[in-house]
Amino acid sequence: xxxxxxxxxxxxxxxxxxxxxxxxxxxxxxxxxxxxxxxxxxxxxxxxxxxxxxxxxxxxxxxxxxxxxxxxxxxxxxxxxxxxxxxxxxxxxxxxxxxxxxxxxxxxxxxxxxxxxxxxxxxxxxxxxxxxxxxxxxxxxxxxxxxxxxxxxxxxxxxxxxxxxxxxxxxxxxxxxxxxxxxxxxxxxxxxxxxxxxxxxxxxxxxxxxxxxxxxxxxxxxxxxxxxxxxxxxxxxxxxxxxxxxxxxxxxx
Numbered sequence: 124x125x126x127x128x129x130x131x132x133x134x135x136x137x138x139x140x141x142x143x144x145x146x147x148x149x150x151x152x153x154x155x156x157x158x159x160x161x162x163x164x165x166x167x168x169x170x171x172x173x174x175x176x177x178x179x180x181x182x183x184x185x186x187x188x189x190x191x192x193x194x195x196x197x198x199x200x201x202x203x204x205x206x207x208x209x210x211x212x213x214x215x216x217x218x219x220x221x222x223x224x225x226x227x228x229x230x231x232x233x234x235x236x237x238x239x240x241x242x243x244x245x246x247x248x249x250x251x252x253x254x255x256x257x258x259x260x261x262x263x264x265x266x267x268x269x270x271x272x273x274x275x276x277x278x279x280x281x282x283x284x285x286x287x288x289x290x291x292x293x294x295x296x297x298x299x300x301x302x303x304x305x306x307x308x309x310x311x312x313x314x315x316x317x318x319x320x321x322x323x324x325x326x327x328x329x330x331x332x333x334x335x336x337x338x339x340x341x342x343x344x345x346x347x348x349x350x351x352x353x354x355x356x357x358x359x360x361x362x363x364x365x366x367x368x369x370x371x372x373x374x375x376x
Contacts, residue, residue, distance in 0.1 A: 145195075
């Protein structure tokens with residue numbers, strides 16, 4: 124019982140003045156997307172349901188918690204670039220398709236940074252919760268990552284003749300073997316996969332996107348959302364190392 128107030132204070136303290144600014148910026152982003160895609164929204168009003176509304180409200184509440192502008196903007200930029208690459212690969216490899224037939228539609232791309240920020244917040248909570256239990260995170264990491272890699276390769280195998288799918292397999296293996304922070308990566312993976320499962324369930328059951336397997340959804344695609352968070356963390360770490368190396372080189376001159 125003594126730990127509960129501390130945990131509640133941890134959650135409440137994540138909301139402050141920066142959260143208000145974040146809410147305003149996010150609402151402005153949603154308004155711009157709604158304005159640009161007004162015709163699409165009007166044609167598909169029946170597809171907007173309470174699950175979708177609750178998902179976006181929940182993600183908005185999460186990304187407005189524990190706001191750190193520099194960190195969050197960097198993650199959002201990496202997630203937007205990574206999500207665009209994922210969508211381009213998946214739609215061109217015909218692993219999934221959207222009801223509009225676009226490859227991919229522009230309106231899906233902002234969902235990637237929003238989901239990444241929300242998943243990173245869930246991961247922070249999971250790290251806090253998992254601070255005390257004794258878990259061999261090294262073993263947990265390798266079990267989760269190797270199972271995911273095997274499942275993902277099996278899922279994309281029908282398109283393995285394409286170079287982009289071969290490159291995707293190579294990238295998966297590279298990210299897995301470069302693991303150096305198993306506890307953080309496991310929390311990112313679990314947070315992203317949990318949120319990804321809800322997003323994939325809504326998208327596939329509403330007909331917004333369809334996988335070649337016809338599943339609603341394939342479980343491996345939910346896990347892929349978790350793996351995407353690990354990819355973002357690897358990318359940000361690499362960019363930070365490059366920036367520090369450049370600063371060191373400049374200072375020596």
